[in-house]
Amino acid sequence: MDIEDPSFWRAGAISTTLVMLVVLAFLSIDSMRVISVGGANVPQYDVINHQIGYTYNWSRRADVPVIGGPEPLFGKTVTAAEATALMRTGKLVIQSRACMDCHTIFGNGAYYGPDLTKSWLDPAWQQIWMPMTGKATREDAMVEFLMHPDKYPTWTRAMPNLQLTQDEARATVAYLKWLSSVDTNGFPANFGQSGKQP
Amino acid sequence: MYRSQKLSLRYYTAAVALFGVMIVFGLLSALYYLYPSLLFNVFNFNMSKILHIDTLVIWLLMGFLGAVYWYLPKELGREVEGMWLAELMFWVFCAAVVVVAAVFVFVQYGAANEFSMWFINQGRKYVEAPRWAAIGIVVVMLVFAYNVIATCIKARKMTGIMWVLVLDLIPLLAVYLDAFPAVTNMSVDLYWWWWLVHMWVESTWEVLIGCVMALVLMDVMGTSRRIVETWLYIEVMLVLGAGILGLGHHYFWIGTPQYWLSIGGFFSALEPLPLLGMVVHAIYDAGTHRMKTNNQPAFWWITAEAFGNFIGAGIWGFMMTLPQINLFSHGTQWTVSHGHFAFYGAYVCGVIAVLYVAKQQVSGADVLGGRAWKWGFGLLNFGMVGMVMGLLLAGMAQAFYGRAMGGSTLMAFTTASENPWFVSGMYARMLFGVVFAAGYVVLVYDLLTSPRRVPALQAQPEPA
Numbered sequence: 278m279d280i281e282d283p284s285f286w287r288a289g290a291i292s293t294t295l296v297m298l299v300v301l302a303f304l305s306i307d308s309m310r311v312i313s314v315g316g317a318n319v320p321q322y323d324v325i326n327h328q329i330g331y332t333y334n335w336s337r338r339a340d341v342p343v344i345g346g347p348e349p350l351f352g353k354t355v356t357a358a359e360a361t362a363l364m365r366t367g368k369l370v371i372q373s374r375a376c377m378d379c380h381t382i383f384g385n386g387a388y389y390g391p392d393l394t395k396s397w398l399d400p401a402w403q404q405i406w407m408p409m410t411g412k413a414t415r416e417d418a419m420v421e422f423l424m425h426p427d428k429y430p431t432w433t434r435a436m437p438n439l440q441l442t443q444d445e446a447r448a449t450v451a452y453l454k455w456l457s458s459v460d461t462n463g464f465p466a467n468f469g470q471s472g473k474q475p
Numbered sequence: 476m477y478r479s480q481k482l483s484l485r486y487y488t489a490a491v492a493l494f495g496v497m498i499v500f501g502l503l504s505a506l507y508y509l510y511p512s513l514l515f516n517v518f519n520f521n522m523s524k525i526l527h528i529d530t531l532v533i534w535l536l537m538g539f540l541g542a543v544y545w546y547l548p549k550e551l552g553r554e555v556e557g558m559w560l561a562e563l564m565f566w567v568f569c570a571a572v573v574v575v576a577a578v579f580v581f582v583q584y585g586a587a588n589e590f591s592m593w594f595i596n597q598g599r600k601y602v603e604a605p606r607w608a609a610i611g612i613v614v615v616m617l618v619f620a621y622n623v624i625a626t627c628i629k630a631r632k633m634t635g636i637m638w639v640l641v642l643d644l645i646p647l648l649a650v651y652l653d654a655f656p657a658v659t660n661m662s663v664d665l666y667w668w669w670w671l672v673h674m675w676v677e678s679t680w681e682v683l684i685g686c687v688m689a690l691v692l693m694d695v696m697g698t699s700r701r702i703v704e705t706w707l708y709i710e711v712m713l714v715l716g717a718g719i720l721g722l723g724h725h726y727f728w729i730g731t732p733q734y735w736l737s738i739g740g741f742f743s744a745l746e747p748l749p750l751l752g753m754v755v756h757a758i759y760d761a762g763t764h765r766m767k768t769n770n771q772p773a774f775w776w777i778t779a780e781a782f783g784n785f786i787g788a789g790i791w792g793f794m795m796t797l798p799q800i801n802l803f804s805h806g807t808q809w810t811v812s813h814g815h816f817a818f819y820g821a822y823v824c825g826v827i828a829v830l831y832v833a834k835q836q837v838s839g840a841d842v843l844g845g846r847a848w849k850w851g852f853g854l855l856n857f858g859m860v861g862m863v864m865g866l867l868l869a870g871m872a873q874a875f876y877g878r879a880m881g882g883s884t885l886m887a888f889t890t891a892s893e894n895p896w897f898v899s900g901m902y903a904r905m906l907f908g909v910v911f912a913a914g915y916v917v918l919v920y921d922l923l924t925s926p927r928r929v930p931a932l933q934a935q936p937e938p939a
Binding site for chain 1: 657663885
């Protein structure tokens with residue numbers, strides 16, 4: 278073995294790369310099983326028919342989503358097919374309006390606006406936007422805000438009007454509700470409970 | 476000069492022009508943080524950000540293509556095969572960039588449908604370009620791959636560096652295919668999106684710039700092929716050995732299984748190693764040559780690349796990558812600090828080095844020196860370090876006040892963004908951004924100015 282011989286390191290480069298690629302392939306197969314819709318960490322889209330919470334789990338030492346009883350979005354229980362269609366439109370809204378070039382989802386994107394991972398659960402909807410928009414429910418306030426964000430600024434960095442139709446806004450709200458049900462290993466920590474947890 | 480080297484000069488020209496566009500939109504993006512009502516509802520932050528980061532990717536890619544087209548005939552001793560196709564693709568590439576930029580400026584976004592994905596904006600960070608343009612990039616890269624492989628076959632010659640380059644083209648092309656889908660499930664979408672972003676930036680691009688730097692070192696410093704190829708293999712082994720599973724540090728919080736916390740944390744911790752190896756390599760070479768070279772700017776930019784890559788990508792990345800810290804640092808300006816430093820250190824410095832290699836040959840100067848390049852070097856480095864520190868300050872304020880203490884709600888985000896540490900960090904970023912822009916102006920001036928005639932140094936033969 279001559280470590281000054283390039284062929285020794287060439288063999289090392291090839292074998293290391295191949296081993297790592299094989300390990301990554303196995304991990305990816307397992308990860309797809311977990312993160313596919315209906316997998317262990319990602320609920321079915323019709324979870325939007327239920328109440329969704331986010332509480333600290335002592336055994337996992339992390340915040341985890343908790344799926345509760347019925348809480349239909351916009352007061353209407355949707356079928357699995359309707360939920361899937363809503364999610365498709367919601368995701369296309371997020372892409373077509375380049376939402377993630379201002380916001381983050383699961384912490385990925387841009388950092389000009391707040392993270393949207395658990396935005397469905399943000400107390401600001403009840404505390405600020407429901408009174409501001411005059412709407413009786415969180416989802417109606419969200420739709421009104423998304424359609425006319427420039428009318429309801431809360432601080433200097435306001436959200437621009439991206440010309441969402443009502444259907445697009447409702448689909449986006451549905452998508453944000455579903456997003457909040459994804460188990461993200463505790464990210465973001467302490468959401469809405471500033472400093473209460475160890 | 477070979478025909479492919481003339482094409483290389485065109486790629487360098489386009490790359491430097493887009494470097495300037497990137498800086499303009501970087502400064503504009505920084506201004507929004509200080510003046511949030513700027514161009515509100517006319518040209519919003521997200522469009523400025525898209526143009527900033529997409530031109531970053533494109534100008535670096537053009538710089539890499541230029542560097543390979545420059546060195547390919549020298550390495551293989553013959554003209555590049557299929558040059559007419561390569562020249563055609565250059566104009567196709569430029570036309571596509573102009574059309575996409577015009578759409579981003581004047582149309583910006585469309586309705587939530589497939590038409591928008593195909594023709595306006597895909598809205599996925601770094602790959603916002605509509606699908607037709609993404610297909611164009613695939614075609615350009617396929618032609619590039621054809622040029623490289625066909626030239627190797629015609630020349631009946633394969634060096635170690637060329638083997639690494641050819642094999643690197645496979646993942647470079649394969650992962651880019653993820654620029655097209657619009658998967659509804661965000662967890663799955665981000666899982667594959669990270670294959671594209673991480674495998675390009677932290678794996679295949681690192682290997683590509685490693686090949687380019689190996690060729691530059693032989694050219695500028697006269698380093699022996701045996702040494703650069705040995706280092707290149709070591710670098711590939713460590714970059715891919717740590718980087719492939721280092722992908723796991725992007726899988727902490729997207730819905731993926733918990734084991735990624737351990738795997739990602741462990742392999743991310745190893746990722747600085749190959750970059751440290753490059754620093755050792757650079758110091759070794761500089762010492763061997765007693766810091767003497769006939770191309771001072773290229774030499775110093777290579778050195779900056781080695782240190783910048785290690786500190787910006789390695790140290791800055793490690794600082795925020797362990798899951799216990801990343802839980803709070805993730806998605807803050809801390810990430811932006813790391814991103815700026817890493818892209819600059821790993822790639823920008825390397826591409827500037829090859830620009831100076833080309834300048835020396837084009838101008839016919841035996842020695843490249845003078846004063847202007849030192850000002851460009853100083854201002855660009857000083858500006859970047861200043862921006863990185865300002866962003867780090869702002870990001871730490873967000874991590875502590877917005878995430879750890881505030882709990883990441885809208886109010887927590889707002890409170891952290893109004894924190895004096897955050898605000899002063901944003902002002903510092905703007906100020907040093909202007910310094911960086913001044914460095915760019917001096918760099919362009921120096922690249923376009925004829926060098927003074929100075930006698931060449933005596934070549935220092937090196938034992939093989």
